Amino acid sequence: MPLLRSMLWHSDIPLWRDARVLRAFAQIVSVIIVVSIVVFAVNNVLTAANDRNLALGFDFLGEEAGFPIAESVVKYHEANSFRYAFYVGVLNTLKVALIGIVAATVLGVVLGVSRLSTNWLVSKAAGLYIEIFRNIPLLIQLFFWYFGVFLLFPAVENAIEWPGPIFISNRGIFAVWASTTSSFGPWMLWILGGLILAVVARFSLLRIEARTGNSTHPNLLAIAAFVLVSIIGWFLVADAPLAKSTPELGRFNFQGGLNFTPEFTALLFGLVIYTASFIAEIVRSGIQAVEKGQVEAARALGLSEYQTLKMVVIPQSLRIIIPPLISQYLNLTKNSSLALTIGYPDLFGVGRIIINQAGRAVPVFAMIMAAYLAMSLTYAVIGNLYNKHVRFVDR
Amino acid sequence: MGLKRIVLLMGLIAMVGILAAACSSDDDDDNGAVSSAGARLDLVMDRGNLICAGRTDLPGFGFLDANGANAGFDIDLCRAVAAAVFGDASKLTIIPISASERGPTIQAGEVDILSRNVTWTTTRDSQWGNYTNVMFYDGQGFMVPTDKGYTSALDLDGATVCVTSGTTTELNLADFFRQNGMTLETVVFEDTASVYGAYEAGRCDATTSDKSQLAAIRSGFADPGAHMILAETISKEPLTPVVAHGDDQWFDLVKTVMYTLINAEELGVTQANVDAMVSSDNIKIRRMLGTEGEFGQSTLGLSATFAVDVIKAVGNYGEIYDRHMGPNGGSFTLPRGDNKLWSDGGLIYAPPLK
Numbered sequence: 001m002p003l004l005r006s007m008l009w010h011s012d013i014p015l016w017r018d019a020r021v022l023r024a025f026a027q028i029v030s031v032i033i034v035v036s037i038v039v040f041a042v043n044n045v046l047t048a049a050n051d052r053n054l055a056l057g058f059d060f061l062g063e064e065a066g067f068p069i070a071e072s073v074v075k076y077h078e079a080n081s082f083r084y085a086f087y088v089g090v091l092n093t094l095k096v097a098l099i100g101i102v103a104a105t106v107l108g109v110v111l112g113v114s115r116l117s118t119n120w121l122v123s124k125a126a127g128l129y130i131e132i133f134r135n136i137p138l139l140i141q142l143f144f145w146y147f148g149v150f151l152l153f154p155a156v157e158n159a160i161e162w163p164g165p166i167f168i169s170n171r172g173i174f175a176v177w178a179s180t181t182s183s184f185g186p187w188m189l190w191i192l193g194g195l196i197l198a199v200v201a202r203f204s205l206l207r208i209e210a211r212t213g214n215s216t217h218p219n220l221l222a223i224a225a226f227v228l229v230s231i232i233g234w235f236l237v238a239d240a241p242l243a244k245s246t247p248e249l250g251r252f253n254f255q256g257g258l259n260f261t262p263e264f265t266a267l268l269f270g271l272v273i274y275t276a277s278f279i280a281e282i283v284r285s286g287i288q289a290v291e292k293g294q295v296e297a298a299r300a301l302g303l304s305e306y307q308t309l310k311m312v313v314i315p316q317s318l319r320i321i322i323p324p325l326i327s328q329y330l331n332l333t334k335n336s337s338l339a340l341t342i343g344y345p346d347l348f349g350v351g352r353i354i355i356n357q358a359g360r361a362v363p364v365f366a367m368i369m370a371a372y373l374a375m376s377l378t379y380a381v382i383g384n385l386y387n388k389h390v391r392f393v394d395r
Numbered sequence: 396m397g398l399k400r401i402v403l404l405m406g407l408i409a410m411v412g413i414l415a416a417a418c419s420s421d422d423d424d425d426n427g428a429v430s431s432a433g434a435r436l437d438l439v440m441d442r443g444n445l446i447c448a449g450r451t452d453l454p455g456f457g458f459l460d461a462n463g464a465n466a467g468f469d470i471d472l473c474r475a476v477a478a479a480v481f482g483d484a485s486k487l488t489i490i491p492i493s494a495s496e497r498g499p500t501i502q503a504g505e506v507d508i509l510s511r512n513v514t515w516t517t518t519r520d521s522q523w524g525n526y527t528n529v530m531f532y533d534g535q536g537f538m539v540p541t542d543k544g545y546t547s548a549l550d551l552d553g554a555t556v557c558v559t560s561g562t563t564t565e566l567n568l569a570d571f572f573r574q575n576g577m578t579l580e581t582v583v584f585e586d587t588a589s590v591y592g593a594y595e596a597g598r599c600d601a602t603t604s605d606k607s608q609l610a611a612i613r614s615g616f617a618d619p620g621a622h623m624i625l626a627e628t629i630s631k632e633p634l635t636p637v638v639a640h641g642d643d644q645w646f647d648l649v650k651t652v653m654y655t656l657i658n659a660e661e662l663g664v665t666q667a668n669v670d671a672m673v674s675s676d677n678i679k680i681r682r683m684l685g686t687e688g689e690f691g692q693s694t695l696g697l698s699a700t701f702a703v704d705v706i707k708a709v710g711n712y713g714e715i716y717d718r719h720m721g722p723n724g725g726s727f728t729l730p731r732g733d734n735k736l737w738s739d740g741g742l743i744y745a746p747p748l749k
Contacts, residue, residue, distance in 0.1 A: 055522070067560075068569045068581040078569040151596040170597050171555070252554045252600050253580070262598065263582065343584045343593065349560070352585065356495040356561030359502065359522035 049362050060358045061086075067353055069345045071261055082354050086364075089350030090371055096264065096346065097333040097375070100271045104332060105325075107272060108279025115284045126280065134277040139338055142270040146342040149269075150262035156253055167247055167254055173265060174247035177258035187241035190233025198226040263344040267336065275332045279325065286321035287313065318390045326383035330376050337372075347371055435638075435645035436480070436696050439507055444486040447473035448506040451491045452587055454611040454726035455719045456512050465489040466725075469510040471715045472530060472636055472653070474708055476508060479652045479701040484708035493585055495561025498523045504639035508649060512605065514563045515635040525646045526635045528653040530712075532733040532742050534628035535567050536606040538613060541623045543600070548627040552577035557590045557599035559583070567630040568603050591616075605632045607720070607729055614727035648695040655702050657745035658683060659711035661736060666710035669703055683748050690748045702748075712736075712743065 015021055049056055061083040069076050073091040076084070114126035133141070151170050154160060159169035166175040202222035209216045234241065247257030260268075290313050298308040339346035351368040355361050439445055449469055450457035457467040474484040492500055492511065501509040501524040512533075513519075515526045537556075539545045548571070558565050560583045572579035582599055584590045591612050594602040602609070606624060613619045636653070638646050659665075662680050664672045673684050681687040685700035692699055709715055713736075720729040735741025 066566045066569060068558075068565065068579060068583070070581045070583050078573060147592060147596070151593060151598055155597045250553060261582075340585055341589070343582050343589065345583060349583070349585070352495050353560045353565070353583075356498050357566070359498050359518070361499045361502075 045362065055360055056362055057360075058363050060360055060363075063358070065354070065357070067357055069350060070343065071264065071345060082358055085350055086347075086354060086367060089345060089347040092345055092350075093333070093336055093339075093347040093371075094375070096267055096271065096336050096339070096344070100268055100275070100332050100336070101329050103268070103272045104275040104279055104328070107276035108328075109283050111276060111280035112283025112287070115280060116287060130277045130280050132277075133273050134281070138270060138274045138335055139341065141274055142266060142338055142342055145269045146262065146266035150266045153262075156249070159249075159254075165246070167249075169254075170262060171253050172259055172261040174254040175258045176247070177245050178242040179245040179256075181239060181241055181243050183237040183239050184241040186237045187233050190237070191230055194226040194229030194233070197229055198222040201225050261344075263339070263342055266342055267339050267344045267346075270338075271332050271335060274335070275328055278328050278331075282321055282324045282328065283317075286317040289320050290316045315390065319387070322383065322387045322390065326379060326387075329379050329383070333375055333379070334372060433642070433644045433696070435504075435507060435642045436648065439480060443481075444488055445473065445477040445480060445508070446488045446490060446506045447476075448492045448497065448500050448509045448511055449473065449489045450511045451489075453512070453608060454615055455607065455729070456611065457489075457491075457510075458726070460725070466719075468531065468715060468719045469512060469636075471709045471718070472510050472656075473508055475656060475705045476649055476652050478704045478708035479648070479655075479697055482698070482701070482704045484704075493561075494559050494587070495585055497561075501637050501639055504641075507645075508636055508638055510636040512608065512634045513637055514605075514632045516563060519637075524637045524639045526637055527646065527650045528657075528745065529633040529635050529742075530653060531607065531634040533605040533607050533632040533634050535564055535603060535630040535632055536609055536628055537601045537603050537625045538594075538609045538622050539601045539625060541621055545601075545625065548625050548629065549575060549577070551601055553580075554600035555580040555582060555598070557582050557584070557594040557602040559587050559590050559604065560585050562604075563630070563632065564604050571629045605634070610727055610729050644695060647691075648697065651691065651695060651697070651748075652701075652705060654745035654748060655683065655705055656709070656712040656715065657736070657743055658748050659702070659706050660713040661738065661745075664706055664711060666706060666714055669706045673703065679748075 046056075062081050064079055065082050065085040066078050067085070068078055069085060069088055071092070072088045073095055074088065076088045111126045111129060114122045115130070117123045117126070150172075153168055153170045156169040156171045159167040159171075159174075161167055164176050166173065199222070202218045205216040205218035205221060208214075209218065245256045245258075247254040247259070249255075294312055294316065295308055298312040299305075303311065336346055337348040340349040340352065343349075348368060351364050355364045358364070447470075449465065449467075451459050451465065453467070455468060457465070457469045460466040470489060473487055473489065477487040478484040480486075490506060494511075497509055497511060497513060498519070500506055502522065509524070512531070513526075514533075515529065520526050537548050537551065539551075545551065551572075552575075556568060556579065558568055558581055565581075565583065568581070569579065582593060584593065590602060590604075593599060595616060604612075606628065609624050613622050613624070616622060636649065638649050658679075662677065662683065664680060664683070669684070672680050673686055675681060675684075675686075678687065682690055683702050685692070685698075685702060689699065692701060698704075710718070716731060716734065717723065719726055722728055731741065733742045735743065737744040
């Protein structure tokens with residue numbers, strides 16, 4: 001067989017001494033090992049599940065869930081399906097993770113910059129904060145915030161009232177909020193129109209600026225156009241699109257307004273305060289990693305302190321900061337699964353209930369893992385795109 | 396040349412690898428899970444002790460006593476089985492698990508018995524394992540602060556209720572509110588201690604669970620008088636020890652031990668008088684204690700006199716109940732109510748030992 005011969009015996013070099021063949025052989029061996037491990041793992045789950053009567057398959061997802069969920073972004077009812085209950089859990093995780101990421105970033109940047117402050121007190125205070133919260137396990141911090149802080153606020157009848165009004169009690173924080181009316185939809189069309197106008201205005205003003213060389217204040221005028229159109233729209237739609245919703249004490253609890261439950265608030269506090277301490281260190285190290293010479297050179301060229309920061313230091317430190325920052329966002333999202341311990345119905349908590357009520361451990365765990373994986377990969381993709389955008393471009 | 400050929404070769408070998416792995420794995424069945432009759436008893440005998448899934452955080456049913464040892468009604472049921480199998484109730488390991496771990500644990504046969512106040516439902520019976528014999532008839536109720544003046548569960552429209560996740564309680568709660576057209580807000584925890592901690596801190600207007608559990612928990616509050624259990628019972632909660640599916644002999648063995656405890660109370664055989672009762676002239680007692688005849692012990696793999704060991708170790712059903720929940724009980728007092736013997740007007744009944 002000439003093919004086999006040519007495959008095994010290349011020119012005059014014996015097979016066992018041909019570097020290309022040896023390399024290929026190493027590749028083949030690793031493929032076999034990887035494939036065998038995967039086959040073994042999948043097979044193990046299938047046979048073990050079969051032996052132990054653990055049902056597989058996702059057919060149960062359409063059945064009625066039957067259990068209540070404490071809080072939900074969308075409307076949920078016990079008669080909804082398991083699938084919908086899981087979706088409610090996913091949304092709850094996204095809610096705490098997204099708000100948490102924004103808040104942790106703001107707090108982390110402030111702390112990181114404070115740490116570098118020339119003001120002794122500010123820098124030491126930031127350092128103390130970081131050392132404390134970075135070094136205490138998150139689970140313990142969550143228990144502290146929930147049982148040690150938020151549940152110790154006064155009972156709902158004696159709620160603390162802040163101007164606004166904002167009511168704080170061990171039933172959570174209730175604040176005045178806007179509720180939408182029937183004209184909210186039409187008003188949104190005005191908002192959209194304002195947005196389009198603003199973008200068009202900014203674009204044309206920039207072109208004028210490029211042509212004439214005179215500043216046309218494109219950003220300022222674009223924002224002004226947007227605000228103006230929104231305000232005109234507010235008065236032109238049938239009635240006010242947003243109404244004031246004030247929380248009022250009912251028989252058991254406050255009704256109406258904006259409500260943050262103690263479970264959500266404690267989880268958010270815990271995650272933000274913990275993650276911010278890591279972000280602060282990332283920001284500090286990112287700024288310090290920009291060579292001193294860069295700053296000195298910028299100053300020597302006559303750039304102001306603000307210009308130096310904006311045009312020289314930040315663009316360079318961002319490149320260093322962003323990859324570890326994304327990994328902190330992933331951590332925050334994954335850590336939110338500790339919600340289970342303080343009663344916030346996140347993805348993992350709801351998943352555990354479904355496992356118990358439906359008796360399907362393997363499929364539900366697969367769904368939980370897939371959901372976290374999907375979230376993490378999404379962050380990674382967005383983060384990497386942004387990182388590409390700010391990356392140093394070789395010319 | 397090279398690359399294409401290498402890819403071809405690799406693909407070929409990988410395919411052979413997958414095929415080989417797929418074929419060789421069809422018939423391996425040696426992961427230790429028990430699936431045939433009698434295998435569980437052999438496993439327990441080989442191991443030299445019985446493994447029970449229980450709890451350590453519920454006074455009366457499963458808790459740690461002053462010496463840190465496992466104690467409680469549910470624990471005594473496990474001790475009875477250990478005494479029946481080994482003649483020694485101490486050959487027992489209790490694994491504490493949470494409510495939502497119960498199903499997967501017994502489904503997978505990780506433990507020999509699940510005795511952790513488990514409610515018997517048809518769904519669980521079809522999925523979790525085999526339910527042996529109802530050892531405690533319970534029902535779900537509500538606990539509320541006394542000073543609020545609630546008189547009925549129907550006063551709770553719009554209330555926030557603290558509840559344990561992964562329980563029938565959680566489902567009954569939703570059903571009850573839905574049935575009565577009331578709105579419900581919940582706070583759900585996996586850990587029972589967190590549920591009652593949050594309730595006591597005032598996070599919820601009410602908490603709900605099996606009434607026996609509420610009574611147990613109330614006894615541990617800083618001020619038990621400040622909380623009351625509402626009269627309504629909103630569900631049937633037959634608490635039953637569970638064994639894994641697939642081993643009829645083990646299922647029958649555990650049931651027989653449970654029947655023995657109940658029959659012993661009926662026949663007046665107690666921890667104190669069991670030695671004397673061996674030579675009783677009541678034929679039912681003589682048969683139960685192995686003095687005369689046989690009621691299936693040997694088929695199940697038990698010794699003829701296993702009942703003596705069981706009663707010596709834990710006493711009869713009534714003694715177990717009184718030890719933990721009776722008037723002189725260690726934890727708290729709960730009237731026997733439905734849990735009286737059938738002959739006293741209760742629901743506790745067992746097939747005859749013959």
